[in-house]
Amino acid sequence: MIKVGLTGGIGCGKSYVADLLRRQHISVYDTDKEAKRLMMESATIRQGLVDRIGERAYTPDGALNRELIASYLFASPLHAERINRLVHPVVQDDFLQWVDKQNGSLVVMECAILYESGFDRLVDEVLLVRAPERVCIERVMKRDGASETQVRARMAAQMSDEERCKRAHYIINNDGNSDVEGILRDMWMKIGGGRLHED
Numbered sequence: 001m002i003k004v005g006l007t008g009g010i011g012c013g014k015s016y017v018a019d020l021l022r023r024q025h026i027s028v029y030d031t032d033k034e035a036k037r038l039m040m041e042s043a044t045i046r047q048g049l050v051d052r053i054g055e056r057a058y059t060p061d062g063a064l065n066r067e068l069i070a071s072y073l074f075a076s077p078l079h080a081e082r083i084n085r086l087v088h089p090v091v092q093d094d095f096l097q098w099v100d101k102q103n104g105s106l107v108v109m110e111c112a113i114l115y116e117s118g119f120d121r122l123v124d125e126v127l128l129v130r131a132p133e134r135v136c137i138e139r140v141m142k143r144d145g146a147s148e149t150q151v152r153a154r155m156a157a158q159m160s161d162e163e164r165c166k167r168a169h170y171i172i173n174n175d176g177n178s179d180v181e182g183i184l185r186d187m188w189m190k191i192g193g194g195r196l197h198e199d
């Protein structure tokens with residue numbers, strides 16, 4: 001089974017690409033979503049978050065206080081490291097268990113911080129999605145109702161596109177003017193060696 005990492009900075013369009021892949025019946029592990037589930041379910045993470053951020057890391061009804069955690073995490077590299085070190089090993093184990101349950105010849109891990117987290121070690125090939133910084137910022141401001149400062153704080157906790165480009169195997173431009181579906185189809189034939197369409 002080929003494992004493909006789908007990465008790119010905030011707002012580049014990873015989830016957009018992931019949805020196109022799901023429509024082709026490819027299983028995609030959504031790291032953002034699964035990390036938040038595990039931050040609710042894992043007793044180790046819960047305790048660690050309360051120790052680092054305080055009881056308010058969870059709301060009175062037990063949900064994740066995303067706003068507070070985000071303001072802590074994106075305030076400094078030290079804070080980000082503390083949270084990442086707590087959460088990422090649990091996500092890694094969960095991903096590997098998920099992979100074991102999949103049947104296809106190819107699966108995808110969607111993760112903005114694939115290289116920063118070391119999750120690139122878990123995949124065979126990396127597909128990078130790119131868009132100009134201004135486009136990414138505007139997309140996220142519109143999608144999340146976030147301020148430019150909030151988006152830039154998240155970008156600052158991530159690797160530059162220049163660095164990602166050096167390491168990725170495939171690059172897809174999602175600036176809003178390219179035929180992403182067509183490019184993806186061709187690229188996918190190369191990655192999957194055509195096996196994809198035999199599933």
Ligand SMILES: CC(C)(COP(=O)(O)OP(=O)(O)OC[C@H]1O[C@@H](n2cnc3c(N)ncnc32)[C@H](O)[C@@H]1O)[C@@H](O)C(=O)NCCC(=O)NCCS
Binds near residue numbers: 035066158
């Ligand atoms: C801070 C949290 C609560 C914000 O939740 P929210 O629903 O607003 O955002 P969401 O999880 O959908 O993430 C949106 C984007 O933010 C960026 N982002 C999220 N976590 C990180 C991080 N640790 N470092 C850098 N960028 C990050 C990514 O571009 C991501 O795609 C949440 O992102 C979180 O708990 N992050 C820590 C766990 C983590 O590292 N998750 C990401 C991959 S494992």
Ligand SMILES: Nc1ncnc2c1ncn2[C@@H]1O[C@H](COP(=O)(O)OP(=O)(O)OP(=O)(O)O)[C@@H](O)[C@H]1O
Binds near residue numbers: 009016017174176180
């Ligand atoms: N080619 C496109 N055409 C139109 N809208 C797009 C395109 N690509 C992305 N978008 C929109 O831009 C926003 C950001 O895209 P998306 O959520 O896929 O980014 P992301 O890389 O997954 O971001 P994050 O790192 O926050 O998870 C979404 O609202 C999405 O629908």
